[in-house]
Amino acid sequence: MGDLGLVVPLVLRFPEIDPIAFRLGPLAVHWYALTYLIGFGLGYWLLLRRLKHQPYARITQPAPWTRESVEDLLLTAILGVILGGRLGYCLFYKPAYYLANPLDILKVWEGGMSFHGGAIGVVVGLAVYAWRRKRPFLEVTDLLVPAVPTGLAAGRIGNFLNGELWGRPADPSLPWAMIFPGAGPEPRHPSQLYQFLGEGLLLFVLLWLYARKERARGEISGAFVFGYGVFRFAAEYFREPDDYLGLLSLGLSMGQWLCVPMIIGGAALWLWSKKRNAHPPLDQPTPDEHSDDPARSLSEERSDESKGS
Numbered sequence: 001m002g003d004l005g006l007v008v009p010l011v012l013r014f015p016e017i018d019p020i021a022f023r024l025g026p027l028a029v030h031w032y033a034l035t036y037l038i039g040f041g042l043g044y045w046l047l048l049r050r051l052k053h054q055p056y057a058r059i060t061q062p063a064p065w066t067r068e069s070v071e072d073l074l075l076t077a078i079l080g081v082i083l084g085g086r087l088g089y090c091l092f093y094k095p096a097y098y099l100a101n102p103l104d105i106l107k108v109w110e111g112g113m114s115f116h117g118g119a120i121g122v123v124v125g126l127a128v129y130a131w132r133r134k135r136p137f138l139e140v141t142d143l144l145v146p147a148v149p150t151g152l153a154a155g156r157i158g159n160f161l162n163g164e165l166w167g168r169p170a171d172p173s174l175p176w177a178m179i180f181p182g183a184g185p186e187p188r189h190p191s192q193l194y195q196f197l198g199e200g201l202l203l204f205v206l207l208w209l210y211a212r213k214e215r216a217r218g219e220i221s222g223a224f225v226f227g228y229g230v231f232r233f234a235a236e237y238f239r240e241p242d243d244y245l246g247l248l249s250l251g252l253s254m255g256q257w258l259c260v261p262m263i264i265g266g267a268a269l270w271l272w273s274k275k276r277n278a279h280p281p282l283d284q285p286t287p288d289e290h291s292d293d294p295a296r297s298l299s300e301e302r303s304d305e306s307k308g309s
Contacts, residue, residue, distance in 0.1 A: 011177055011178070011179055011187045012176065012177065012179070012187075013178065013179045014178055014179060014180045014181055017031070017163070019031060019032065019161070019162060021034050031158060031161040031162070032161070032162055034158075035154040035155060035157050035158035036151075036154065038154050039150060039151035039152075039153070040074065040151065042151070042154070043147040043150055043151050044070065044071075044074050046147035046150065047143065047144070047147050048067065048070060050143055050146060050147065050211075051065050051066075051067075051070065053211065054214040055279060055280045056143060058280065058282070059139075059280050061280075063133070065143070072129070073140065073144060076122075076126060076128070076129045077122050077125060077144060079121075080118065080121035080122035080123070080124060081113075081118040081121060082118075082121075084114075084117045084119070084120050084121015084122060084124070085113035085114055085115070085117050085118030085121065086108055086112070086114075086117070087105070088113075088114035088115075088116055088117010088121070089117055090112070092117060093112075093114065093242055093245065093254065094112075097244075113155070115152070115228075116255075116258045116262075123141075126141055126144070136217060136278075138217045138218040138221055138273070139217055139280075141218075141220075141221040142211075142215070142217060142220040142221050145207065145221050145224035146204075146207045146208050146210075146211040146220065146224070148224065149201070149203040149207060149224075149228075150200070152195075152200045152203075153196050153199075153200025153201055154200075156192045156193070156195045156196035156199075156200055157192075157196055159192040159195075160192040160193060160196070163181055163182070164192075165191065165239065165240075166178075166183050166191065166192070166239075166240055167189025167191030167192075167238045167239050167240055168188060168189055168191070168237075168238055168239065168240050169186045169189075170189045172187050174189075176193075177189065183240070188240065189238040191235060191238045191239040191240070194238055194239075195231075195232070195235045195239075198232075198234065198235055199231040202231070203224075203227050203228060203231055206227065207220070207223060207227065210223055214279070215273075216273050216276065216277045216278055217273060217276075217278040218269055218270075218272065218276070218278070219274055221273075222267070222268075222270030222271075222272075222273055223266070223270055225262050225265060225266030226262070226266030227266070228259075228266075229260075229262030229263035230263060232256075232259050232262075233255075233256050233259040233260075236253045236255045236256045236259070239253070241253045241254070242254065
């Protein structure tokens with residue numbers, strides 16, 4: 001009779017999800033790849049919406065922002081995410097393994113992408129994009145970053161579907177604690193979903209609302225870098241550290257240490273941008289408009305008089 005008083009908590013088990021979503025002949029399309037495609041597609045739609053926000057709706061120099069500009073910008077960002085994210089993961093987290101097995105660097109479909117490496121790749125790509133098109137670098141980044149959290153959210157869903165990057169052990173009484181295959185018998189935090197909600201959904205809402213009003217050049221970029229750093233730092237307390245790294249000094253994970261310069265740098269960029277208060281001119285002349293230059297106006301008047309005589 002005493003056993004009747006025991007309550008055994010029900011623990012969720014990670015569902016058996018085939019990592020392959022569907023096949024097209026010999027081609028296997030993975031869920032992980034689909035989440036990235038969804039993230040990029042949603043980012044493209046949001047960037048087109050951003051063109052209607054100020055100051056981008058009025059910018060005409062060196063050229064107006066157009067759909068083609070967004071497509072080139074997004075392609076640059078995608079290349080930066082893939083190349084930087086993969087190389088960053090290999091160098092930051094498992095350098096010895098990938099130095100011994102360099103061909104495995106190409107196996108992106110097996111998972112293993114670093115946000116911090118992807119961020120470096122994107123920054124390098126956007127710097128080249130801004131230089132080639134003679135646009136201010138922070139004007140380019142301010143356009144892009146409000147759409148970035150949706151891509152992060154999609155990537156975290158991909159991590160969850162892959163059953164990877166699970167959380168630390170959780171109290172079995174936690175209603176959403178989950179047993180992941182390959183992670184042992186103890187229930188764990190579904191930290192992928194925490195990151196989806198934090199650095200993905202919540203950061204997107206906050207940043208999108210903040211960017212609806214025109215801000216000084218660089219403010220939005222600074223807010224994104226700071227916000228991501230804070231959300232990711234907090235989520236790392238629930239995420240299982242990589243077994244080949246564990247916790248580093250001060251009991252922090254590699255992800256948390258990589259977030260520290262982001263938090264400091266993001267705050268510094270936001271403060272500097274706000275103090276500098278740089279904005280595009282309110283009325284930029286378009287190629288079709290007449291110049292307000294008095295010398296040109298006088299020349300045009302003389303030309304008209306000569307035609308009349």
